[in-house]
Amino acid sequence: MDREYDEKSPGAVGDISSSATSPRQSRGGGKRRHKRGMTANLKSSLKSVDSVPLMDTNQALHLLDVPTDLGDVQGGFEGEIQVTYLQEDEKGSEERTIDYKMDSRLGNWESHLKTIHGKFNITGSPPSHFILEYIDENKKRKIITEKEIGEGFRLDGHKFNFANQEKAAEKSVARLRSIVDKVSQSETNGKLKDAKDALWFREFESELQGEIFTNTFVKQDGMQLLFSFMDQSSSANVTKMAVNCLYAACEFPSPLEYIQKTEGAVESLYTLIYKDSLKLCNAVVEFMFLLAAKEGFEFVHNAITKVDVELEKNPYQRIVECFQNNKDIDLNQNALVFCNIMLQEANDEQKEQFLGLLDAVDLQNYMNECKTTTETYINNLDQFRVISGRPVPAQYGHIAALTRFLMNANKIIAKQLEQKQDCMRREVAVKVASEHLDRMKKAIREAEANNLIPDFIKKDEQVQPLIDMAYDRQTLAKRHQKEYNLERSRMDAEKKEMEEKTDAAHSNIVNNTLKIDELQAQLNGIDTKFASLASERKSISSSGNDENGSIGPIRKQIEELTTKIKDDEKAVQSLLKKKESFREVLESKKKEAKEKLEAALKIHNEKNDKLGKLYSERSDLKEMAKSLEAKIAAGIPVGQVPAASGPVGIPPPPGAAMSAGGIPPPPGAG
Numbered sequence: 001m002d003r004e005y006d007e008k009s010p011g012a013v014g015d016i017s018s019s020a021t022s023p024r025q026s027r028g029g030g031k032r033r034h035k036r037g038m039t040a041n042l043k044s045s046l047k048s049v050d051s052v053p054l055m056d057t058n059q060a061l062h063l064l065d066v067p068t069d070l071g072d073v074q075g076g077f078e079g080e081i082q083v084t085y086l087q088e089d090e091k092g093s094e095e096r097t098i099d100y101k102m103d104s105r106l107g108n109w110e111s112h113l114k115t116i117h118g119k120f121n122i123t124g125s126p127p128s129h130f131i132l133e134y135i136d137e138n139k140k141r142k143i144i145t146e147k148e149i150g151e152g153f154r155l156d157g158h159k160f161n162f163a164n165q166e167k168a169a170e171k172s173v174a175r176l177r178s179i180v181d182k183v184s185q186s187e188t189n190g191k192l193k194d195a196k197d198a199l200w201f202r203e204f205e206s207e208l209q210g211e212i213f214t215n216t217f218v219k220q221d222g223m224q225l226l227f228s229f230m231d232q233s234s235s236a237n238v239t240k241m242a243v244n245c246l247y248a249a250c251e252f253p254s255p256l257e258y259i260q261k262t263e264g265a266v267e268s269l270y271t272l273i274y275k276d277s278l279k280l281c282n283a284v285v286e287f288m289f290l291l292a293a294k295e296g297f298e299f300v301h302n303a304i305t306k307v308d309v310e311l312e313k314n315p316y317q318r319i320v321e322c323f324q325n326n327k328d329i330d331l332n333q334n335a336l337v338f339c340n341i342m343l344q345e346a347n348d349e350q351k352e353q354f355l356g357l358l359d360a361v362d363l364q365n366y367m368n369e370c371k372t373t374t375e376t377y378i379n380n381l382d383q384f385r386v387i388s389g390r391p392v393p394a395q396y397g398h399i400a401a402l403t404r405f406l407m408n409a410n411k412i413i414a415k416q417l418e419q420k421q422d423c424m425r426r427e428v429a430v431k432v433a434s435e436h437l438d439r440m441k442k443a444i445r446e447a448e449a450n451n452l453i454p455d456f457i458k459k460d461e462q463v464q465p466l467i468d469m470a471y472d473r474q475t476l477a478k479r480h481q482k483e484y485n486l487e488r489s490r491m492d493a494e495k496k497e498m499e500e501k502t503d504a505a506h507s508n509i510v511n512n513t514l515k516i517d518e519l520q521a522q523l524n525g526i527d528t529k530f531a532s533l534a535s536e537r538k539s540i541s542s543s544g545n546d547e548n549g550s551i552g553p554i555r556k557q558i559e560e561l562t563t564k565i566k567d568d569e570k571a572v573q574s575l576l577k578k579k580e581s582f583r584e585v586l587e588s589k590k591k592e593a594k595e596k597l598e599a600a601l602k603i604h605n606e607k608n609d610k611l612g613k614l615y616s617e618r619s620d621l622k623e624m625a626k627s628l629e630a631k632i633a634a635g636i637p638v639g640q641v642p643a644a645s646g647p648v649g650i651p652p653p654p655g656a657a658m659s660a661g662g663i664p665p666p667p668g669a670g
Contacts, residue, residue: 278331324366530565
């Protein structure tokens with residue numbers, strides 16, 4: 001956990017002139033990196049000096065081609081993950097794993113954690129006590145939240161543990177209590193004999209990323225145990241790890257509240273600065289300016305002066321002495337950051353008091369002896385000069401920084417001149433292109449008015465939008481309205497014709513039904529006569545009257561009636577068949593008419609969609625043209641204009657390769 005630095009990076013340790021850097025951030029210097037970043041509250045407390053953004057021609061042209069507005073982009077998450085949960089009970093422990101898909105469109109982060117909680121059938125602890133954690137490439141435990149996803153973390157393919165923060169905090173408190181008991185034994189002399197206990201603090205620091213874990217740790221007297229360990233430990237490296245854990249815990253409010261309410265907590269922590277360890281001294285100074293940024297000048301000032309007076313030292317003497325130690329550049333920088341933050345948090349009276357105490361311990365002389373020349377240190381030194389109003393020693397780094405500033409300024413001026421020339425050339429090119437576009441539109445309108453454009457070209461899906469663009473919005477709307485009215489009239493005529501045919505078919509069916517009813521009535525009458533004749537014949541036969549003169553006419557009449565009945569039955573069957581055929585014809589005509597209407601409506605809807613799309617594209621083109629003209633008028637760089645072959649350096653306008661008559665060649669013409 002050494003503090004590293006980077007002489008080339010303005011965002012290294014203690015740079016209060018840039019809110020994007022932090023005392024816990026990586027400081028270059030080769031391959032060494034810090035593991036932790038600045039807390040959010042400390043970032044907001046430091047002043048920010050942003051550099052002037054510079055955009056080259058290619059970037060400007062890209063923004064014109066692909067317009068984006070990052071301010072309206074809503075963050076989201078999506079990915080297939082594997083979640084493992086270690087379920088512990090009286091019977092033992094069981095590790096269960098599930099595959100789960102995270103998608104912000106299906107719910108927020110909390111709702112997904114609740115769903116995972118339900119899939120594992122967890123009882124006894126609410127979903128809010130659980131977090132997703134993973135092991136990074138450095139084998140460090142990391143908690144994943146929506147914030148990390150918004151900063152570019154990709155969920156897909158990762159393996160996570162579904163951990164109960166409350167139970168984990170209880171285990172950590174128990175482990176820390178056992179470590180404190182070991183250190184408090186007289187035979188250990190304040191040292192940990194087991195290396196696993198020392199390494200545990202590094203793992204514990206990563207666990208302090210969760211708020212529920214930290215709150216539970218504080219409720220279970222974890223802060224008291226941590227301060228007790230730092231007081232009794234004689235190992236500077238392990239004590240430094242404990243201070244780092246305290247730094248990580250103060251990301252959340254409950255540890256800070258404990259430090260505020262516990263008398264002597266800050267004093268016992270500041271006392272560690274007098275131990276013979278540069279790393280421990282650096283960690284304490286770093287934590288003290290964190291407290292100053294969070295709790296204010298007076299809170300830290302009272303604790304430091306109280307300890308220094310009790311130890312018969314001048315107030316702030318130990319911190320000022322950090323400037324003369326050139327073995328640890330981080331220590332120099334953190335001491336300077338501490339002074340700057342204390343000055344920022346102090347009012348005018350407190351500022352004068354603080355500067356008087358620094359003068360009493362000869363701060364100016366220590367600053368002159370400091371050999372640190374990193375850009376970060378120089379920036380903080382300038383910040384100290386601005387806040388305190390005191391002169392600072394001039395160093396070689398100032399000259400180098402000024403040289404770099406002048407070189408960058410010259411580059412910016414040259415780039416701005418180049419962008420201005422690009423803007424002027426682009427303005428001329430846009431003007432020429434606009435005039436050429438107007439001529440093209442006029443040529444297309446004249447060609448269409450003189451019927452020079454064949455119908456098959458007009459109906460082409462790629463050519464039709466180009467022809468429509470040649471007309472203004474009102475003319476185009478009138479044309480499409482006319483086409484719509486003609487199509488509607490044709491559809492109405494077809495509908496009317498189909499309705500007439502349907503009515504005629506209905507009337508035929510009704511007439512045939514009446515004829516069938518009439519024939520059925522006649523058939524019923526014949527059946528009645530036939531029945532009466534049959535009864536008479538039966539009665540005659542029973543009486544024994546077989547005279548041919550009287551029976552012959554009756555038989556003949558019966559045969560005639562039978563023949564007529566058969567003929568009538570055939571007529572009825574024929575009429576029924578005609579009725580069925582009429583019904584089938586009617587159904588087929590109805591189906592055919594319905595299909596024609598649906599096809600016509602579909603064509604009509606497609607035309608309406610094309611019309612809406614053309615209106616939308618035309619509006620977008622107009623807005624882009626207005627935006628481009630506004631940027632040109634304002635002198636904003638809009639891109640690199642290609643070298644032209646003409647005498648004035650203007651690129652050939654689009655569509656220069658046209659056929660005779662000013663008409664663009666049809667698609668596929670080569």
